[in-house]
Amino acid sequence: MGLFIKVTLDENACAAYEGCKILPSKCPVDIFKERDGKVVVDEAAEDECTLCGLCWEATPDAVKVEKLY
Numbered sequence: 001m002g003l004f005i006k007v008t009l010d011e012n013a014c015a016a017y018e019g020c021k022i023l024p025s026k027c028p029v030d031i032f033k034e035r036d037g038k039v040v041v042d043e044a045a046e047d048e049c050t051l052c053g054l055c056w057e058a059t060p061d062a063v064k065v066e067k068l069y
Contacts, residue, residue: 006066007031007046009039013062020062026054 014020020039023032029048032039032055055063 003047004067004069005047005049006068007041007049008064008066009041010062010064014039014059017059017062020059022058023055023063026058028052028054031055 009020009023020032021034023039024030024034026032029045029050031042031045031049033042034040049065051065055065
C-alpha cells in the first residue's frame with residue numbers, strides 16, 4: 001500500500017469501460033497492471049501517482065485516488 005496515496009478501482013464502474021483494460025496503457029507511472037485477465041492496482045507502485053488525471057479521463061467514475069496526508 002502507498003504511504004501517501006490510496007488508489008482504488010470500482011469494479012462495477014469498470015464494467016462500463018471494458019474492465020478498465022485501458023488503464024495500464026494510460027498510466028505513466030504503471031500503477032495499473034493486468035493480472036489474471038483483470039486490471040488491478042499495483043500496490044507497490046501506487047505511491048508513484050502524480051495525480052496527472054489520465055486515468056480519470058479514461059474511466060471517469062472507476063478510479064478513486066485518496067490522499068492520505
